[in-house]
Amino acid sequence: MIWRGTFSLFFVFFFNFFFQRLFIFGTERETEHERGRGRERGRHRIGNRLQALSHQPRARHGARTHRPRDRDLAEVGRLTDCATQAPHPSRCLKRVPGVAVLQGRMFARGLKRKSSEDAEDADGGVAGLPAAPSYTLQRQSLLDMSLVKLQLCHMLVEPNLCRSVLIANTVRQIQEEMTQDGTWRVVAPQAAGRAPLDRLVSTEILCRSGREQEGEGDCPLPDPAPGQAPRRPQSSPWGLDGSREGRGGFQKSLDHIFETLENKTPGSVEELFSDVDSSYYDLDAVLTGMVGGAPTGPGLPAFAPTAAAPPSSTCRSDLGELEHTVEILVET
Amino acid sequence: CARDRRPGQGQRAGRARQDTRPAARAPGRGEGQAAPAQRGAEKEGAGARSRAGRSPPRPLWSPPRPSPRPAPPLGPGPAAPPLGDVTGQASRRHFESRVACPCRRRRRPCRSCRRHCWRRRESGEAPRVKSTILLTGAGGGNDIQWCFSQVKGAVDDDVAEADIISTVEFNHSGELLATGDKGGRVVIFQQEQENKIQSHSRGEYNVYSTFQSHEPEFDYLKSLEIEEKINKIRWLPQKNAAQFLLSTNDKTIKLWKISERDKRPEGYNLKEEDGRYRDPTTVTTLRVPVFRPMDLMVEASPRRIFANAHTYHINSISINSDYETYLSADDLRINLWHLEITDRSFNIVDIKPANMEELTEVITAAEFHPNSCNTFVYSSSKGTIRLCDMRASALCDRHSKLFEEPEDPSNRSFFSEIISSISDVKFSHSGRYMMTRDYLSVKIWDLNMENRPVETYQVHEYLRSKLCSLYENDCIFDKFECCWNGSDSVVMTGSYNNFFRMFDRNTKRDITLEASRENNKPRTVLKPRKVCASGKRKKDEISVDSLDFNKKILHTAWHPKENIIAVATTNNLYIFQDKVN
Numbered sequence: 001m002i003w004r005g006t007f008s009l010f011f012v013f014f015f016n017f018f019f020q021r022l023f024i025f026g027t028e029r030e031t032e033h034e035r036g037r038g039r040e041r042g043r044h045r046i047g048n049r050l051q052a053l054s055h056q057p058r059a060r061h062g063a064r065t066h067r068p069r070d071r072d073l074a075e076v077g078r079l080t081d082c083a084t085q086a087p088h089p090s091r092c093l094k095r096v097p098g099v100a101v102l103q104g105r106m107f108a109r110g111l112k113r114k115s116s117e118d119a120e121d122a123d124g125g126v127a128g129l130p131a132a133p134s135y136t137l138q139r140q141s142l143l144d145m146s147l148v149k150l151q152l153c154h155m156l157v158e159p160n161l162c163r164s165v166l167i168a169n170t171v172r173q174i175q176e177e178m179t180q181d182g183t184w185r186v187v188a189p190q191a192a193g194r195a196p197l198d199r200l201v202s203t204e205i206l207c208r209s210g211r212e213q214e215g216e217g218d219c220p221l222p223d224p225a226p227g228q229a230p231r232r233p234q235s236s237p238w239g240l241d242g243s244r245e246g247r248g249g250f251q252k253s254l255d256h257i258f259e260t261l262e263n264k265t266p267g268s269v270e271e272l273f274s275d276v277d278s279s280y281y282d283l284d285a286v287l288t289g290m291v292g293g294a295p296t297g298p299g300l301p302a303f304a305p306t307a308a309a310p311p312s313s314t315c316r317s318d319l320g321e322l323e324h325t326v327e328i329l330v331e332t
Numbered sequence: 333c334a335r336d337r338r339p340g341q342g343q344r345a346g347r348a349r350q351d352t353r354p355a356a357r358a359p360g361r362g363e364g365q366a367a368p369a370q371r372g373a374e375k376e377g378a379g380a381r382s383r384a385g386r387s388p389p390r391p392l393w394s395p396p397r398p399s400p401r402p403a404p405p406l407g408p409g410p411a412a413p414p415l416g417d418v419t420g421q422a423s424r425r426h427f428e429s430r431v432a433c434p435c436r437r438r439r440r441p442c443r444s445c446r447r448h449c450w451r452r453r454e455s456g457e458a459p460r461v462k463s464t465i466l467l468t469g470a471g472g473g474n475d476i477q478w479c480f481s482q483v484k485g486a487v488d489d490d491v492a493e494a495d496i497i498s499t500v501e502f503n504h505s506g507e508l509l510a511t512g513d514k515g516g517r518v519v520i521f522q523q524e525q526e527n528k529i530q531s532h533s534r535g536e537y538n539v540y541s542t543f544q545s546h547e548p549e550f551d552y553l554k555s556l557e558i559e560e561k562i563n564k565i566r567w568l569p570q571k572n573a574a575q576f577l578l579s580t581n582d583k584t585i586k587l588w589k590i591s592e593r594d595k596r597p598e599g600y601n602l603k604e605e606d607g608r609y610r611d612p613t614t615v616t617t618l619r620v621p622v623f624r625p626m627d628l629m630v631e632a633s634p635r636r637i638f639a640n641a642h643t644y645h646i647n648s649i650s651i652n653s654d655y656e657t658y659l660s661a662d663d664l665r666i667n668l669w670h671l672e673i674t675d676r677s678f679n680i681v682d683i684k685p686a687n688m689e690e691l692t693e694v695i696t697a698a699e700f701h702p703n704s705c706n707t708f709v710y711s712s713s714k715g716t717i718r719l720c721d722m723r724a725s726a727l728c729d730r731h732s733k734l735f736e737e738p739e740d741p742s743n744r745s746f747f748s749e750i751i752s753s754i755s756d757v758k759f760s761h762s763g764r765y766m767m768t769r770d771y772l773s774v775k776i777w778d779l780n781m782e783n784r785p786v787e788t789y790q791v792h793e794y795l796r797s798k799l800c801s802l803y804e805n806d807c808i809f810d811k812f813e814c815c816w817n818g819s820d821s822v823v824m825t826g827s828y829n830n831f832f833r834m835f836d837r838n839t840k841r842d843i844t845l846e847a848s849r850e851n852n853k854p855r856t857v858l859k860p861r862k863v864c865a866s867g868k869r870k871k872d873e874i875s876v877d878s879l880d881f882n883k884k885i886l887h888t889a890w891h892p893k894e895n896i897i898a899v900a901t902t903n904n905l906y907i908f909q910d911k912v913n
Contacts, residue, residue, distance in 0.1 A: 142746055145804060158559060158582070161644055161663040162694045162713055163809050166750045169692055173746060323555050 136181075139174055146171045476895055477911040478845060478858045482536060484511075484521070485904035487849070497900040499887055503567035503575065506891040509537055509898055510577060511905055512562025516546040518579055518632075520590065534894060534909055541590055543632040546581040558583050564649050566658070568671075576635070578658065582645040585660055587636040587671060595623040641667050641677045650699040650708065661698035661710060664691075668722075680728050681710060681720065696811070697756050703763040707732075711768060715752030719779065735777050737784045747799040747808065755811035760820040761892075767823055769814040772796060774825055774835065789835040789842065792827050794865035794876045807881045817890045826885030829874070830901050831861060847885060847899045847906040857911060 146167050153164045486495060494515030501510050509521040522540035549558040560581055568576040574591040599621040602610055644663035651658040659668050659680070666681035681698075685691055698710035706722045718731035739748065751771035759766045765786070768775050772793060775785035791812075795802065802808040807828075814825040824834045827844075835842045844861045864873040887900040895910035 139746070142800070142803075149806075158557060158645075160809075162647075162696060162753075165691060165694050166713060166753060166809065169749055170746060172692075173749070320555065323552070326552065 139177065143171060143174045143178075146174070475839075478895075478897070478908045479911050480852055480854060480856045480858065480906070481896070481909045482854075482907040483849065483852055483904055484519075484537075484539075484907075491903045495903040497887060497903060497905060498561050498563065499565050500889040500898050500900045500905065501565045501567060501577075502889050502891055502898070503577075504569045504892060506893050506896070508540065508567070508575060509889070509907075510565045510567065511898075511900065512545065512565050512579060513903075514559075514561040516544055516548070516560030516562060516581065518543055518545045518562060518565065518577075518588070520630075534896060534912070537907055541630040541632055543588070545579045545586060545588065546584065549583075551583075563646055566649050566651050568651060569655060578649055578651065580646050580649050580660065583639065583642055585638040585646070585649060585669070586634050587638075588632050589635045590630060590632045593629045593631060594625060594627070596626045597621040598624045636671065636674050638669055638674050638677070641669075647695070648697045648699065652700045652705050653703055654705040657705075659698060659700060659708060661695050663694040666695065666698050666708075666710060678726070680722060680726070682727065682729060683712075696754050699757055699759055699766075701763055702759050702761060709735075709757055709759075709766060711754035711757045713753040714749065715754055715770060717754065717757060717766070717768060717777065733779070733782050735782050735785075737775070743796075745799065747803060750803070750808055751799065756813040758814055758816060760816050761818065762820055765820065767814055767816065769812050769825055771808060771810075771812075774814055774823060776823070776837070787837060789823070789833075791825055791833055792863070794863055795828075798876065802881070805881065807884075810884060811886060812884075813887050815888055815890045817895070818892045822890075824888050824890060824897065826888055826899070828881050828884050829879040830883045830885055831863075832885045832888055832899055845908075847901050847904075847908075849904075855911070858908065 149167050150164065150171065153159055153167065485497075486492070494513065494517075496514040497511050498514055499510075499512040502508070503510070507523045509523075511519050511521075513519070519539060520541045521537035523537050524535035526535050545562060546560040548560040550556075551558055558581065562579050562581060564578075564580050566578045568578070570576075574589050577588050577590070579586055579588060598605065599619050601615055601618055601621075602612065604610055638660070642660065642662040642665065644665070646660050646662045649658055649660045656672075657668055657670050659666055660677075661667075661681075664682065664684040665679055667677040668680045669677045681695070683693065683695065692714070694713045696711050696713055698708060701707035701709070707719060708722070709717050709719045711717045715736065717735040719733040719735070720728035720730075721732045722728060724730070724732065739752070754768045754770050756769045757766055764779060766777050766779065768777065768785075769791075772795060773791055774789045776787040776789075777785045799808060812826050814823060816823055821838055822834055822836050824832060826832045830847045831844050832847060833842055833844050844863070845858045846861050859872075862870075862873045863879070864870065864875055869875050883901060885899055885901055889898045891897070897908050899906045899908065
């Protein structure tokens, strides 16, 4: 049978992949000597790095974390300025009933924002004194920060459910406020051809949540296509219209996070098995380092290179593939 | 006073008098052990006296009355015994109206007080009490001067992640102190027997046993690594020569037996001393092996392993007062175990919603009531505490009591929910009160009142304006623990910058101390610290901006009987005790 013939080869690829996986994990560590420490335990570790060493020298002044966007850096800096210069709790992040009060100040750094927000917040690029930023801006940056935290939570090796729940509740609270304030933009669903599939799904959910307007609890949203969900949270805060996608995306990220945090049901295991073809393809792609290239080899069955699924860069997908492989091997 | 009439029999009369009012005293405290026969004999003589002076029947558990004496000055003051009223007035009063004895050791006048009192009353002097009673009974973190005793752990600043202490716990007698760290190890310290010659300090804690409790594991089904960090350690009360403790990581609970071995058999017939087997043909005589003393060896062996019952991370375990069952709580479920049975547990609380997307609340801590074996509480991330009675139903999803304080609308912000999440809940030793720790405050609840706590202490209110920065660097998710002292009069909790705070419930005073290597000469008195929130910084104060948020004290423990505290910084364990003159 083909199975027997290729069994040894799969073993070889399995172990190769296993060692590859070690390397992938290795790049995640901060310093090289961490790798040695992991190995002496017999276990490679991806520590919870978020609140550990990277923040140590700077956390004292509430300084910025590693952020990929300059915009976020500036916002975070502003938040801490707010915190230190305006110690009055009533001025910082205070929920103002009704209309969002404009503080009448402008950005210290004169950043360009979306025109819709500009109309609310600043009037012009006059860089005034560094003053308390407006409430909506604070809220928006808090929302972005929370979304990033949710993503990072989700990508950790040991997801902390309590932390995820608290951050998700904060995000929900902001969402409710924004909905009540009317700043929650309900985007009309675009044509399927123009927008990528994921954005369509997100706007659909966006519309639904905007229409239903539930006060406290979330309406149970249908689980979006599993292929889209992992992509959604990653792309949500990026780009200028990131916040719009973010509002739609966080729902999906919430759902996805809670789905993955709970026990995998047998149904999802079947899904894993159904994906076995493409997973093998991905396995080979990772091993050979080629994207979209057909692996050549005498014993391999002809896996036609399907639509080039981008090689999963996150470790969780790698782990998922490893899991597929393990399941297959165990079954045989 | 009966003593006035029969001074020779004062003691016996007093003891019997205690027994005539059994219903009005807290049970289980063992204050009077007079035999029932005595009670009958003395009743006539003492009965009239006791009836005349009896105050209205007290509730079953009543807190120690706040003393009427003036509050002593904070900090290192004169070493005068803070008895307050040391004239004869107090002694007269406590004969007449049965208030708390000035030595504050008992509600009824204690033996030593009474003995001294009547003698002194005759001679006109003040009652004199021994200094040990002063220290243990005076209560109050402020009457006590804390001094450094020991520090355990590496000296260098480079913190190995595996050495980070994750839990600290004294055993029931206080002789043993167990710490668990992130590397899965448990280190047990034992208090040296008190040296009568060196009466200026209580026994030191030295390493008694070290063992690897949990190993890192990998969950293949979920592709998740299971950390070996010890989340909680709980001691079982000692029943025989061995000690037992429960230690847990995220998924597995283990029951460890720590036993000593100081003798070993020698003189086997078929084995040499080093274990090699002798040739049976060379054996000419037979002998009986005898036990000979050897160096003390402490062995730890896992007796039970309770695994595979939790989907989420276990955050707390608590042993029942029947000492046969215990509960383990993870984020969404609480399971009840029997110590002998490892393959089964009962799920008693399940707050997992049918749809995980609707999840808004998780369980953060759970504990059994110290006296009722059917009552337990669990706290949630929304700031509520639920008390459940296991007699009501098998699945205790419906609480018997819900403790929740209505939110203060003036303090509302985006972070209100996060900072209201309760990180630790602890019952008092008496069982009437429980203490909860959320991010900024410590609240003491009376189990009889659900709508608000009876006392609230702000731990680090100056951080309220910094919540945004703390959210950003994730410090807002830190889970601090809290603890009671042995007499439930002082509560202690940790803070940032290696500060820890103590709140005296009677005098309503608080003190902030620092656990640092600077004052690590033995018997150095700790200086109280102060953090200034705004603007003007006085001398010796620290401004909020210069606090080090990486140095946090999350785990503290208080000796159950004496004034010895163990405070865990990141990778060091500090032991402080009160100043003994």
